[in-house]
Amino acid sequence: ITRIEKNAFKNCTGLDDISIPSSCDVIEESAFQGCTDLDNVIIWGDTNIGNYAFQGCSSLEDISISSGTEYIGDYAFEGCTSLENVIMWGRSTRIGKNAFANCPKLKRVVIPETVTEIGDNLFYGSTKNAVIYTSKGSAADTYAQENSLTVKYFDELTAGDVCREISFVPESIKCGELFESMTKSGSQMTALVDEYGGTAGIVTMEDLIES
Numbered sequence: 001i002t003r004i005e006k007n008a009f010k011n012c013t014g015l016d017d018i019s020i021p022s023s024c025d026v027i028e029e030s031a032f033q034g035c036t037d038l039d040n041v042i043i044w045g046d047t048n049i050g051n052y053a054f055q056g057c058s059s060l061e062d063i064s065i066s067s068g069t070e071y072i073g074d075y076a077f078e079g080c081t082s083l084e085n086v087i088m089w090g091r092s093t094r095i096g097k098n099a100f101a102n103c104p105k106l107k108r109v110v111i112p113e114t115v116t117e118i119g120d121n122l123f124y125g126s127t128k129n130a131v132i133y134t135s136k137g138s139a140a141d142t143y144a145q146e147n148s149l150t151v152k153y154f155d156e157l158t159a160g161d162v163c164r165e166i167s168f169v170p171e172s173i174k175c176g177e178l179f180e181s182m183t184k185s186g187s188q189m190t191a192l193v194d195e196y197g198g199t200a201g202i203v204t205m206e207d208l209i210e211s
Contacts, residue, residue: 003025005028005031011033016038016059017040020042025045026050031050033052033055034055035056039061042205048071049071050073057077058081058082062087063083065089068090069089072088075099075101077099078100078103085108088115095111101125108130118139133152169192170192
């Protein structure tokens with residue numbers, strides 16, 4: 001799969017989770033628009049996100065954008081009313097207008113300094129609790145200042161500021177069962193506990209897929 005075509009899964013209200021393979025270069029316009037039950041999206045590759053791609057996915061809570069994703073299109077996540085966390089990694093350069101508008105539960109948005117173009121009304125209707133994490137002097141910093149948004153800088157943060165809870169499961173758990181659990185929770189990593197209650201190691205979603 002190298003692309004997900006325009007309107008491919010539009011208004012598929014029974015779709016609740018998807019995993020986009022690393023071979024996919026682009027999610028085209030409105031590909032998952034209106035998938036109201038979609039609550040988990042895993043994007044493995046450097047996949048660009050087209051206009052309206054996930055608009056109105058009202059059950060989606062978290063989204064992590066790969067380091068090689070160059071752009072997020074206009075209205076890409078507009079109206080995702082349960083969305084709380086957006087993490088963009090690495091080399092992204094452009095975020096379209098209204099990309100995260102009308103996401104009233106939005107709490108944390110991580111925007112790298114590589115982003116140089118930010119569209120109008122990016123967080124329209126979403127700014128009450130949102131905190132922008134970025135580098136000082138970046139385009140995201142300028143945007144936040146101009147729009148009176150709360151901003152925190154990477155060089156002032158500790159690991160504790162950005163850490164997230166991790167789940168613990170017995171190391172005897174079957175891979176299929178663990179995969180299903182991690183998919184439903186949207187977790188990318190979990191810790192394994194041995195018979196004595198100690199930590200035996202960690203397992204990532206990528207480990208499970210490759211096993």
